[in-house]
Amino acid sequence: AAGVIQSPRHLIKEKRETATLKCYPIPRHDTVYWYQQGPGQDPQFLISFYEKMQSDKGSIPDRFSAQQFSDYHSELNMSSLELGDSALYFCASSLGEGPGEQYFGPGTRLTVT
Amino acid sequence: AQTVTQSQPEMSVQEAETVTLSCTYDTSESDYYLFWYKQPPSRQMILVIRQEAYKQQNATENRFSVNFQKAAKSFSLKISDSQLGDAAMYFCAYRPGSFSGGGADGLTFGKGTHLIIQP
Numbered sequence: 001a002a003g004v005i006q007s008p009r010h011l012i013k014e015k016r017e018t019a020t021l022k023c024y025p026i027p028r029h030d031t032v033y034w035y036q037q038g039p040g041q042d043p044q045f046l047i048s049f050y051e052k053m054q055s056d057k058g059s060i061p062d063r064f065s066a067q068q069f070s071d072y073h074s075e076l077n078m079s080s081l082e083l084g085d086s087a088l089y090f091c092a093s094s095l096g097e098g099p100g101e102q103y104f105g106p107g108t109r110l111t112v113t
Numbered sequence: 114a115q116t117v118t119q120s121q122p123e124m125s126v127q128e129a130e131t132v133t134l135s136c137t138y139d140t141s142e143s144d145y146y147l148f149w150y151k152q153p154p155s156r157q158m159i160l161v162i163r164q165e166a167y168k169q170q171n172a173t174e175n176r177f178s179v180n181f182q183k184a185a186k187s188f189s190l191k192i193s194d195s196q197l198g199d200a201a202m203y204f205c206a207y208r209p210g211s212f213s214g215g216g217a218d219g220l221t222f223g224k225g226t227h228l229i230i231q232p
Contacts, residue, residue, distance in 0.1 A: 004148070006127065033217065033220075034177035035219070037156075040226055041224075042204055042222040042224050043158070043204070043222050045219025045220060045221070046219075047219075048216075048217040048218070048219055049217070050216060050217040055217035056218050057216055058219050066222075080225055082162055088156060090158060094217070097216045098211075099146045099165075099211060099218075101160055101163065101209055102160075103160075104159075106155075106156075106157055107156055
């Protein structure tokens with residue numbers, strides 16, 4: 001079965017650079033969630049989209065922005081990168097905005113040097 | 114704000130034995146969902162089991178079952194007949210239900226319990 005696709009899988013950036021992470025949800029899934037998991041930490045919810053509209057917002061820094069496109073894929077844009085942004089970034093998708101299962105992608109590992 | 118607490122940073126169990134992972138949560142909502150996720154060394158997040166707060170019956174999935182005590186706000190995970198493949202970080206997670214006004218609400222995770230399986 002098709003799963004959530006995230007690209008790139010690994011990304012190395014320098015401080016103050018920008019990064020764009022992409023997420024392709026499971027076909028027919030219309031809801032996307034972004035999470036950040038620092039080393040040895042639990043995942044922290046950043047933001048979610050349902051039908052291309054922002055639905056819920058968590059602890060997303062102002063330097064980050066995200067959007068969901070007409071084909072339901074989503075992009076997380078990160079600017080002025082800091083060392084503390086080094087983390088595993090997960091995207092999850094679900095069908096509808098209800099409490100259905102969130103299917104997680106494999107994550108993008110971002111390293112900021 | 115909701116909080117999820119996992120008081121056991123690490124647990125160890127012999128293969129084929131039973132282990133229980135603890136989770137407590139704090140919420141003022143009456144409609145919510147609770148989850149256990151497994152994160153093996155590959156770092157993939159895998160849903161193990163899910164419980165709706167309005168259901169009194171404890172959820173079960175093969176060797177995995179929960180003990181949901183709503184009044185005590187406790188949600189423990191029991192793994193029976195532990196296998197080497199069960200070794201992973203286990204995260205307890207919470208999200209509001211539809212009647213709590215939530216939309217595509219994100220999950221709130223606990224800090225996790227590292228489960229070690231001794232052969």
